[in-house]
Amino acid sequence: xxxxxxxxxxxxxxxxxxxxxxxxxxxxxxxxxxxxxxxxxxxxxxxxxxxxxxxxxxxxxxxxxxxxxxxxxxxxxxxxxxxxxxxxxxxxxxxxxxxxxxxxxxxxxxxxxxxxxxxxxxxxxxxxxxxxxxxxxxxxxxxxxxxxxxxxxxxxxxxxxxxxxxxxxxxxxxxxxxxxxxxxxxxxxxxxxxxxxxxxxxxxxxxxxxxxxxxxxxxxxxxxxxxxxxxxxxxxxxxxxxxxxxxxxxxxxxxxxxxxxxxxxxxxxxxxxxxxxxxxxxxxxxx
Numbered sequence: 001x002x003x004x005x006x007x008x009x010x011x012x013x014x015x016x017x018x019x020x021x022x023x024x025x026x027x028x029x030x031x032x033x034x035x036x037x038x039x040x041x042x043x044x045x046x047x048x049x050x051x052x053x054x055x056x057x058x059x060x061x062x063x064x065x066x067x068x069x070x071x072x073x074x075x076x077x078x079x080x081x082x083x084x085x086x087x088x089x090x091x092x093x094x095x096x097x098x099x100x101x102x103x104x105x106x107x108x109x110x111x112x113x114x115x116x117x118x119x120x121x122x123x124x125x126x127x128x129x130x131x132x133x134x135x136x137x138x139x140x141x142x143x144x145x146x147x148x149x150x151x152x153x154x155x156x157x158x159x160x161x162x163x164x165x166x167x168x169x170x171x172x173x174x175x176x177x178x179x180x181x182x183x184x185x186x187x188x189x190x191x192x193x194x195x196x197x198x199x200x201x202x203x204x205x206x207x208x209x210x211x212x213x214x215x216x217x218x219x220x221x222x223x224x225x226x227x228x229x230x231x232x233x234x235x236x237x238x239x240x241x242x243x244x245x246x247x248x249x250x251x252x253x254x255x256x257x258x259x260x261x262x263x264x265x266x267x268x269x270x271x272x273x274x275x276x277x278x279x280x281x282x283x284x285x286x287x
Contacts (some may be wrong), residue, residue, distance in 0.1 A: 011038070011099075011112045018045030019105040029115035030090050030097045035055075036062075036114070038086040042104070046078025050105035055086055058102050061094035061114075178217035179278040185210045186270065200258035204248045211229065211244070211270055218277075244269045 011026060013022040020043040027036060036151070044050045056065050070083040088098060097114040145200035173181050197234040212223035221235050228245050231237070237245075248266060 012109050014104075014109065016105060017105070018048035019043070019050055019107075021107075021109065023109070023112070025114075027114075030061075030117050032090050032092040032117055034090075036088040036090065038088065040086065040176075041081065042083075042107075043079055043081045046080075048105075052082050053102040053104055053109075055099060055102065058100040058110075059088060059092055059098070060100065062088040063091045063096035064089040099119050138171050164180045178214050179274060181217065182210055182214040182274050185213070186267075186274075190267070195258075195260055195263040201252055203263055204251045204258070205242060207266060207270055208245060208248045208252075211241070214274060238273075240269070241273050244273060244286065 009025050009028040011023045011025050013020075013030075015021070022039075022041045024039045024041075025036060027034075028039075038055075040052060040055075042050060042052050052069075055067070059065050065088050066085065066279070067084050067086050070085065073081040075081070092276065095116075097116065099110055099112040101108050101110040103109075173184060176184065186207075189203070189206050194200070194206070209224060212226075215221055215223040215235065219235070223231050223235065226234070228249050231245070232242060245267065247269075251258045251262075
């Protein structure tokens with residue numbers, strides 16, 4: 001018995017004079033790679049004689065035709081139902097697939113035509129399938145990982161760039177004369193704007209270090225590592241430099257409240273000392 005799901009089309013049917021006939025098929029279009037299954041059902045009323053037609057010599061385009069019948073079913077009113085299932089095997093290159101007209105209880109049924117398979121694709125010599133790269137679909141998790149990796153790479157590049165820039169600056173400053181380097185450090189300190197932010201103590205600490213580093217580079221005195229008292233005792237500086245360092249110590253250590261005017265005055269004192277000392281040094285060399 002053909003499963004009901006295989007029945008896709010009614011090929012032909014009629015009823016009358018106590019006879020009901022139906023021919024159903026699993027397909028109406030031929031696929032040469034698959035067999036065609038038919039179900040032929042004949043119902044006859046009590047006292048009506050009819051024979052189930054034989055399709056073996058009525059098919060065209062099929063290489064094999066065979067049947068298998070279901071058990072007959074007789075209803076209480078005497079109606080007899082006979083079902084015959086047919087298997088038809090298509091010929092691969094047949095021009096037409098059909099069932100010729102056949103007789104059922106004095107009536108002619110058919111002909112029944114099946115649709116031909118679609119023509120094969122033309123042979124072009126090209127690849128039958130164009131391979132495509134299998135790219136997995138993007139997900140938010142993958143996008144997050146890519147973004148994090150790019151951010152880490154950018155941070156690493158930026159760190160290397162800043163490190164190289166700092167190293168280049170250090171090398172460039174190392175090659176400067178003591179007075180050139182002092183002017184660079186003083187300009188860098190003033191660019192921070194510490195007095196304008198109320199950070200007077202930090203400003204005085206860095207300002208005195210500019211002067212102390214200048215003295216160390218020029219005279220070989222370890223001024224940055226000495227207290228003011230030690231420096232004054234060993235270096236015997238001018239009265240101007242002495243006053244500058246002592247006034248700075250008052251802000252750094254004695255808790256004197258500085259003002260913008262005092263910060264400007266201290267800056268001018270540092271400039272005057274650096275100019276005068278450099279000028280005196282040049283005069284000594286020329287003398």
